[in-house]
Amino acid sequence: MIYCDSHVPVEYAVAVERYLAAAPLGEGSRRVYRIALATWSWLLADRPVPSGAARRGAAPPVLPLAVLDGDGAPALLGTALARRAADADPRTLNRELSILRGALGWWREQGWLAADPSAGLRPPQRPDAASAALGPEELRAVLALRVPLREQVTWRLLHESGAGVEAVLALNVDDLDLLHRRTRPHPGRPVLQWRASSARLLPLLVAGRADGPLLLTERRAPAGTPAADRCPYTGRSRLSYRRAAELFTTATRRLDPAGRGYTLHQLRPRP
Structure with missing residues (x-):
């Protein structure tokens, strides 16, 4: 009861x-x-x-x-x-x-919520992976955009590793095996691998940092940010999903024929 x-x-x-x-x-x-x-x-x-x-x-x-x-x-x-x-x-x-x-x-x-925020909410339909992924010409145009180093690394890692957005955003500097172009083995986590493009940029992004989140925000972390999500060297926090998605969609809006901008999930390689 x-x-x-x-x-x-x-x-x-x-x-x-x-x-x-x-x-x-x-x-x-x-x-x-x-x-x-x-x-x-x-x-x-x-x-x-x-x-x-x-x-x-x-x-x-x-x-x-x-x-x-x-x-x-x-x-x-x-x-x-x-x-x-x-x-x-x-x-x-x-x-x-x-x-x-x-x-x-x-x-x-119990009277703790006034309304049901899930009313009418339905899981989004999954698009066909082959049609959702960017084609070669679209991908080249995206990766040729003049964007900050952090975005260059994020986008290339997503495409070259085929990993989910959450998995890439959760990476820490000490997860990286830069010599072998992969993440270090860890129980319960898949090993991510990347190619020459990411391998060229990653050392530039992590220069001077041995640990902490790989992808950081532009500003210092607000008070109360967990240590695991704060860089011990710069004081900046881990890049959030919302911000990463917003930056990508905004940057690619002019490339999208529909004018909406692409989504980070479209960077996954085609099957």
């Missing part, structure tokens, strides 16, 4: 634990639900979702439950869903969205 608690929790994580405590779930299902709901917290906070062993041991970001309330909540959740859809298979995505909907419904029953 699900109980009702009139006290509104401030933090998303607290609301999650109250939902899980009230839901009639076995231990195995409760663990799956907790992982799925923690995944949404990373996405809603606009931070890369840890993968493999790193995901199991990572502390989710502190997130106010209020981000899921108010006029901006549906758009925020829609962006989070689009990000997750880019890196999760449809079955996983549908399961995680269903789990979130269950939690949102219960939180509404």
Whole structure:
């Protein structure tokens, strides 16, 4: 039986634990639900979702439950869903969205949320990989754009490694094996490999840095940024998915016949 608690929790994580405590779930299902709901917290906070062993041991970001309330909540959740859809298979995505909907419904029953931010939300249709990926001429035009070194590295790594955007944004400097053009083996993480173009630029990007996030923002990290997402040398924070996507779409708008700009996922190599 699900109980009702009139006290509104401030933090998303607290609301999650109250939902899980009230839901009639076995231990195995409760663990799956907790992982799925923690995944949404990373996405809603606009931070890369840890993968493999790193995901199991990572502390989710502190997130106010209020981000899921108010006029901006549906758009925020829609962006989070689009990000997750880019890196999760449809079955996983549908399961995680269903789990979130269950939690949102219960939180509404408690009076903690005024409306359902997931109302009308549907997983985006996955385009055919071959048609979504940029063609050779389009790719050459994109990589010829005059952009900062960070963007040159990001775009080339995405294309040459074939990795998801989240995986590239989550890279740290000490993950790189520059000599062998690959990331160092790590339990639970695939090894990413790249070619000459990235190999030429990466040493320039990491010069003077031995650890910390590979891809950094232009400004210093705000107070409260976790140490894992802050450069110990420059004080800048890890580049977010939202900012990386915005920069790419803006830079490629004039190349796109539709005038919308391309998406980072179109940099993946064609099958």
